Amino acid sequence: MKNILIAFVLIFSVNLTNAQNIIDKHFSHFKNSDDFTTISVTGKMFEIVAQIEIDEADAEFKEFKDMISNIESFNMIVGEDIPNAFTEYKSALKLVADSHEELMRISTKNEKIIIKVHEANGFVQEVIMIGKVEETFIAFSLMGQIRMEEIGKVINKVQSSNLDESFEKVFKNNIEGFKVYPNPVSTNGSITVDVPVDMSNGQISIIDIDGKVVRELAANGTRQSLNVNGLTPGTYVVQINMGEVRMNKKIIVLQ
Amino acid sequence: MKKILSTVFAMICIVSMTFAQSKTVSEFSDTTTGYKAFLYQSVIRVMNKDQNPDFNMLIRDLDHIKMALSEHVGADAKQTFYTIDKGVKAEGFEMIMSFNNKDYKCNAYELESRNGKSTWVTTFMTDGYAGAMEMKGTLDLKYIESLSSLNYEQLESMIPSNFKNKVEKKMEEKVVEETKEEKH
Numbered sequence: 231m232k233n234i235l236i237a238f239v240l241i242f243s244v245n246l247t248n249a250q251n252i253i254d255k256h257f258s259h260f261k262n263s264d265d266f267t268t269i270s271v272t273g274k275m276f277e278i279v280a281q282i283e284i285d286e287a288d289a290e291f292k293e294f295k296d297m298i299s300n301i302e303s304f305n306m307i308v309g310e311d312i313p314n315a316f317t318e319y320k321s322a323l324k325l326v327a328d329s330h331e332e333l334m335r336i337s338t339k340n341e342k343i344i345i346k347v348h349e350a351n352g353f354v355q356e357v358i359m360i361g362k363v364e365e366t367f368i369a370f371s372l373m374g375q376i377r378m379e380e381i382g383k384v385i386n387k388v389q390s391s392n393l394d395e396s397f398e399k400v401f402k403n404n405i406e407g408f409k410v411y412p413n414p415v416s417t418n419g420s421i422t423v424d425v426p427v428d429m430s431n432g433q434i435s436i437i438d439i440d441g442k443v444v445r446e447l448a449a450n451g452t453r454q455s456l457n458v459n460g461l462t463p464g465t466y467v468v469q470i471n472m473g474e475v476r477m478n479k480k481i482i483v484l485q
Numbered sequence: 486m487k488k489i490l491s492t493v494f495a496m497i498c499i500v501s502m503t504f505a506q507s508k509t510v511s512e513f514s515d516t517t518t519g520y521k522a523f524l525y526q527s528v529i530r531v532m533n534k535d536q537n538p539d540f541n542m543l544i545r546d547l548d549h550i551k552m553a554l555s556e557h558v559g560a561d562a563k564q565t566f567y568t569i570d571k572g573v574k575a576e577g578f579e580m581i582m583s584f585n586n587k588d589y590k591c592n593a594y595e596l597e598s599r600n601g602k603s604t605w606v607t608t609f610m611t612d613g614y615a616g617a618m619e620m621k622g623t624l625d626l627k628y629i630e631s632l633s634s635l636n637y638e639q640l641e642s643m644i645p646s647n648f649k650n651k652v653e654k655k656m657e658e659k660v661v662e663e664t665k666e667e668k669h
Contacts, residue, residue, distance in 0.1 A: 267584075267585070270580075271582045274579075280625075
């Protein structure tokens with residue numbers, strides 16, 4: 231009986247894990263729509279690709295193999311030339327408003343792209359991108375045990391085949407270049423912010439859990455130090471804003 | 486979109502060229518009035534356009550590739566695809582990858598046998614007609630890069646022109662029929 235119960239819990243857990251990716255959870259109705267292209271790759275497929283033996287000199291493929299070894303699933307939907315792309319984009323954002331934290335946002339007149347992550351146990355469990363580019367709606371989910379430092383590379387590998395090449399530079403430079411440390415930081419300490427070169431003329435803010443800006447200063451270069459003296463212990467977001475691009479990083483301030 | 490398609494196709498090739506055996510695919514192959522082909526290793530070896538020794542190593546444990554295409558087009562092709570696909574799923578195959586849109590559908594499946602060996606099947610609908618592919622044997626993935634030596638043109642040329650013409654004619658008729666229906 232105990233074994234049956236354990237088996238039941240395991241099966242339920244697996245189903246629960248599978249259902250957690252946002253595409254299956256919120257957009258599965260698009261899978262049978264003629265207006266949308268859907269792609270789904272399971273962990274098994276990544277395992278097969280990871281088995282491919284390569285020449286160690288092929289650094290690019292080695293990096294790709296290392297990267298996918300931590301990925302459990304990839305799901306994507308693309309709706310091209312759909313008249314309600316912006317509506318779909320706004321609806322999608324509402325669905326993930328509370329479950330995922332914003333990492334990056336690009337917003338121009340015709341293009342809106344948001345990258346969000348769900349973190350647990352020190353790893354990013356799911357990276358999602360929701361975007362509207364002209365009349366195209368895109369959403370993808372990558373699940374796995376991904377280190378935050380690898381997010382830029384992972385997104386670049388995925389997006390470079392779907393979006394304009396100009397985004398590649400934005401993602402690569404900004405996600406890889408934006409660092410905040412130490413984290414956690416004590417209330418009598420200070421944080422150092424490494425600012426991506428492209429955003430060195432931007433504005434750095436520390437925002438509390440209620441969305442109130444509690445510190446603000448100009449980046450003025452690629453490294454800036456911010457005093458966190460006087461901040462109530464808790465979770466804050468360090469944000470850099472520069473033109474069309476906004477980047478977020480969560481920090482914890484300890485007593 | 487072209488990049489996505491080529492990436493997905495390459496990945497499906499990797500999956501497909503591993504091992505496959507499905508009752509549904511065999512039945513479809515036996516009953517289809519469309520096109521069917523068995524490509525044994527000796528035939529595939531001829532398609533090594535660069536005479537690349539790694540390509541021969543890649544396929545040395547591959548027994549054969551079986552491919553079957555339906556001559557149904559349009560909505561009938563879609564229905565054929567769904568029927569094959571449903572059959573493969575009913576056999577207990579687990580989907581490991583899928584690509585789906587209005588014009589192209591492709592699903593890759595795996596079924597692990599009791600001896601731990603996996604079986605792989607690919608079902609697809611492309612260019613208006615549906616089909617399935619199964620492969621028996623294994624590929625030595627160490628030599629996967631040599632897949633670029635496969636002569637795809639030669640592979641495609643094996644599909645008889647009368648079959649292609651028949652399908653194309655049916656597709657044209659279908660378009661005319663659909664246009665008439667839209668006008669009504």
